[in-house]
Amino acid sequence: MGGSVQTPLGQSALSISAGGSHTCAVTTAGQAYCWGSDGAAQIGDGVQTATPRTTPVAVDTTTGLTSTNVARIATGWEHTCVVTTAGRGYCWGDDETSPIGNNTWSTAANPVKLPAAVDTTTGLTTTNVAGIETSRWGTCGWTTAGTPYCWGTTNSNGQLGINSTAGYMVPAAVYTGSGLTTTNVRAMDGGLLALDVGVRGLPEAAFGG
DSSP: OOOOOOOOTTOOEEEEEEOSSEEEEEETTSOEEEEEEETTSTTOSSOOEEEEEEEEEEOOOSSSOOSSOEEEEEEOSSEEEEEETTSOEEEEEOOTTOTTOSSOOOOTTSOEEEEEEOOOSSSOOSSOEEEEEEOSSOEEEEETTOOEEEEESOOTTOTTOSSSOOOEEEEEEOOOSSSOOSSOOOOOOTTOSTTOBOTTSSBOOOSOO
């Protein structure tokens, strides 16, 4: 049977995203909450526990996020990412395949427990991230100008779309010589539908109309 999500007193959900075994939402006030599995610290409150979080938990606000500055949220298999109202990306949770994007790698026993700023040395900045989407093993984002980036160390099928099967622990610019450009990407999907990247390692046309 269906039921309503127990929301914090006085707050309404603006957007919601369901991951592998956890779910997150952003309130109309701009605060992020997550619930569900927390075995990889994907809830983002500094805790890693095998006990499911059965009600919404506020994401930590000591590393850059606040109770009013979260604009978008995306949930992967065991990691979570957000974009702030200022245009900066943050991620947390499982980092075995470097989907966090902060030039680190860690084992499953040592996930990123608090929101970590996505690296800004390769094209993304503290103010130009328009959106972010997560897949099972990696993450992609696009800038306000329309330039797509992807990152993660699992890229054996070329799913990052960078004309290579190399993995990246920081955002890498998606290849733009086959239809995509540095200014025409306006949306991406966790399943890479807007950036359907095939085994050739180059962006292919999106599915659907």
